[in-house]
Amino acid sequence: MHKYPHWPIHLVLVFVSALMLVPFIWVFKTSLTGENIFSYPPSILPKDPHFFYYVDVWYTIPFFRYLVNSVIVSAIVVVANIILNAMAGYSLTREFVGKKAIIVLYLSCMMIPFQVTIIPAYLITKELGLLNTHLGMALPVCSTIVCIFVFKASFDAIPKSLIDAARIDGMPDWKIVFRLMLPLSKSAIATNVILAFIWSWNNFLWPLVIIRDQNMQTLPLGLSRFLTVVEDTTGALYAFCIMVLLPGLIIFLLSQKEFIAGLTKGAAKG
C-alpha cells in the first residue's frame, strides 16, 4: 500500500479523543475542587484537590445502600441469565416437536422492546407482589433472547462424539449440560455476563417505574434523584457521578476485548 504521512491522522484523532475525554475530565476535576467558575488561565489539573465531596456523598446520601441494591439486582440477573439461557440454548440444540414454533416466538419477542411493555409489566409485577423488591427489578431481564442463541451456537460447535461418549458413560443429560458443555463455552458465558451486567447495572426506566421505597433504590435512581434535590453546580453531584461511573469504567478497561465482542453480539437487541 501507499505510504502516507501519519501526522494529519493523529491530529484528527487527538481532537476526537479530546472531545470524548474532556467531559469526563471536567467532571472529575469539579468533583475534586467544586469550582465551576473557571479560573484564569484555565487549567486541566485541579487546584487544591480534596476528597470532601466524596466523603459528603458517602455520609449524606445512602450511597452504600444504593450500591448494595445495584449489586444484588445485577448478581441475580447475571446468574439467572447464565443458567436459564444455557438451559434454553441446550434445548434448542435438540430435536423436539414445537421447536420451530419456539424459535419463531423467541425471534418475535426480540421485536418487542422492553420499553413498550412497561405499563402492563408494572401491573403484572404489582399482581405478583414484587413492587419495591430486588426480584421485581431483576425478573424481566432474567433471560435474554440474544444470549440464548449465543449459547445455542456455542453448544452446536461442541463435537457430538464428546457428548455421545459422556452419554455412554451414563452421565445424565442435565449433568452433560452443566458439567461438560457449559465449561466448554467460556466465550458464550463471557458474553452473557457482560450483556446481563450492562443491562441490569445501567437499567433506569424499569426501577424508576416499580421502586417507590427509598431503601430499594439502585445507583442510577439515586443519582437522578440526587440531581433533583441539590443545586446542579455542587461538587457533590459530580463526586457521586464519578463514584457511579468508576466501577463500570474499570470493569470495561480490564476486559475490553470480551466487552466489545459481547456488545457487538448483542447489538440489535430490542
Add this chain to the structure above:
Amino acid sequence: MQLIKKKRTRELLLIWFFIAPSLAIFTLYRIVPLLWNGVLSLQFWSPYKLPEFAKLYHYEEMLFYDDAFWQALWNTIILMASAPIGIALALFIAVLVDTQVRGRNIYRTIVFMSYPVMTVAVGIIWQWLYNEKVGLINYVLISLGIIDRGIPFLESFDLALPCVIVASIWQVIGFYMIILLSGLQNIPPSLYESAAIDGATAWMRFQRITLPLLKPSIFLCFVIGIINSFTNFDLVYVMTQGGPGHATDLLITYIYTVAFKLSKFDYAAAMTIVNFLFFLGLALLANKAAGGEAGAIDVGK
C-alpha cells in the same frame, strides 16, 4: 423398545423443563404485556373501578386532539433522522483508526469509552456542560468571543432537542465505530491492492470498495439508531424531563409521563400500541432494505 421409548420421554421432559423458565419470562414480560396493552387501549381504566369498553376513544383523542403526542412523535423521528450523522462521523473515525497509526488501540478505547457508561450519568454530565452560567460549552464560546452571554441551551425551545441529540450521538458513536471497524477489517486487503495497481485513487477505492462492502455494518448501525430513538428514555429524562414544554419529549418519555405521572394507563397504552406499530414497521423496512441481513442472528439449524 420400551426402554428407548421411556428414554425419549425422559429426554423430552428435560427439554421442556429446560425451556420452561425462559419461556415463562418472555410470555409474562413480553407477550402478555403486548396483548394487555391492546386491551387496555380500548378501555376506560382506573385503579378503583371496573374497566369499561371505550371503543377507539383513546386513539381518536391521541390522533386528533393531542398536540403533545404529535410533538413527541416528531421528536422521535428527528432523533432517528440524526442517526446517519452519527454513523457518518463514526465511519470517518473508524477509517482513521483502521490505518497503521501508532496508538490506534488507545484511540479506539477512548472513543468507545462513553458507550458502556451509565446513561443517567452521561445525562448529568451533559446537562452541566450545557449549563447557562457554569457550563463548559458556554465558557468556551464566550472565551472565543463568539457570544457575549451564556446561552440557556436546554431551556430553549429551539436548541434543546439538538442539544440532546448531540449528547446521544456522543454516547453511541463509539459503538457505531466498533461495528464499522469490524466491517472494515473483514474487507480483504487484496481488493485495495489490485485497485491501487489499476490506478484507483483513495477516494475511488473508498467509494467503490469500502462503502459497498460495508453495507451490512452500516445497516446494523442504522437499526441500532432506530432502536435508540425509541428507547432513549434515560438521557431525556435526566437532561430535560421532556421540556421545555414538550420540546424534547420522545414517545417513550411522553408515555412514561402520561402513565406514571398522570396515571392514565389506558391512554398511555394506546400510545404504546401506536409506538410499537411504528417501530415494527420501521424495523421490518430496514430489515428488508438490508436484504434480511441487518441485525439478523444466526439461528442455526
